[in-house]
Amino acid sequence: MDKDFERVLRGLDEAREFAKTYRFEMTDEYRALIARVEALPRNRSGAHRNERWLGSRAGRRALRARTTRRAPAL
Amino acid sequence: MTHPLSAVARPLAQRCVRYVLIGVSGANLYGPAGQAVFTTEDFDLFLPLDPDNLVQAWAACEDAGLDLWSGSELLDKPRDRWLAERVVQRRAVTRVAGPDDLLVDLTLVMKGFDFETVWNAHREFVFDDVPVPTARLLHIVESKQAAGRDKDKLFLATHYDALRQLLEKPDPE
Numbered sequence: 659m660d661k662d663f664e665r666v667l668r669g670l671d672e673a674r675e676f677a678k679t680y681r682f683e684m685t686d687e688y689r690a691l692i693a694r695v696e697a698l699p700r701n702r703s704g705a706h707r708n709e710r711w712l713g714s715r716a717g718r719r720a721l722r723a724r725t726t727r728r729a730p731a732l
Numbered sequence: 733m734t735h736p737l738s739a740v741a742r743p744l745a746q747r748c749v750r751y752v753l754i755g756v757s758g759a760n761l762y763g764p765a766g767q768a769v770f771t772t773e774d775f776d777l778f779l780p781l782d783p784d785n786l787v788q789a790w791a792a793c794e795d796a797g798l799d800l801w802s803g804s805e806l807l808d809k810p811r812d813r814w815l816a817e818r819v820v821q822r823r824a825v826t827r828v829a830g831p832d833d834l835l836v837d838l839t840l841v842m843k844g845f846d847f848e849t850v851w852n853a854h855r856e857f858v859f860d861d862v863p864v865p866t867a868r869l870l871h872i873v874e875s876k877q878a879a880g881r882d883k884d885k886l887f888l889a890t891h892y893d894a895l896r897q898l899l900e901k902p903d904p905e
Contacts (some may be wrong), residue, residue, distance in 0.1 A: 677882035677883070680886075682888040682889065691892065692873060695895050701761075701855075702855070703856050704855075704858060704863075707858060707859050707864075719897055725885035
């Protein structure tokens with residue numbers, strides 16, 4: 659098995675184990691942090707999001723489709 | 733430059749469909765410009781329990797040439813109010829698939845919230861001149877806490893640090 663692939667699988671197993679035992683608690687500090695992020699100028703209602711977007715597989719593929727130069731047909 | 737979500741958002745806006753972008757893809761919009769804080773493969777759109785609105789959402793996706801799936805099968809036709817009433821009754825998800833592996837879930841459930849609460853506090857981000865109603869980051873995080881799935885826990889375990897790092901960087905705007 660490819661070593662990179664093995665490493666990914668191991669990482670996924672570790673993440674799964676971590677998630678089983680992790681207990682999240684919302685704190686006032688976290689709420690305050692979220693409020694600060696929401697208040698950033700770029701996060702105001704009406705803000706444009708036309709920049710490059712790498713956030714999802716679809717986004718990455720769309721970006722790749724726009725930026726990959728295809729070899730001209732012979 | 734066309735954002736993948738524009739393919740859905742534009743026809744939804746043209747048909748005045750009510751929805752709110754939620755989930756990790758919604759949370760990512762509050763992150764640094766052009767970057768995802770967290771990887772996700774799909775967009776989650778939260779719709780009200782309104783069959784007529786759902787019919788319009790389906791029609792909008794059809795307008796855009798997108799495929800509609802219910803589970804592992806294409807959504808039945810006719811995609812009318814009768815069908816929408818049953819989908820709403822079952823709180824079933826409609827999955828929308830399009831070019832470039834675009835995946836969008838039309839969901840009628842956001843754990844811990846009703847639609848109007850989220851809608852009343854939403855903000856709009858604009859993609860390619862199309863407004864996309866997006867849930868408050870606080871609501872997205874609280875919903876993930878309420879859902880409590882493994883993937884939600886992994887998100888919550890790292891999101892706080894991601895936000896702190898975000899605030900340490902100067903906002904380019």
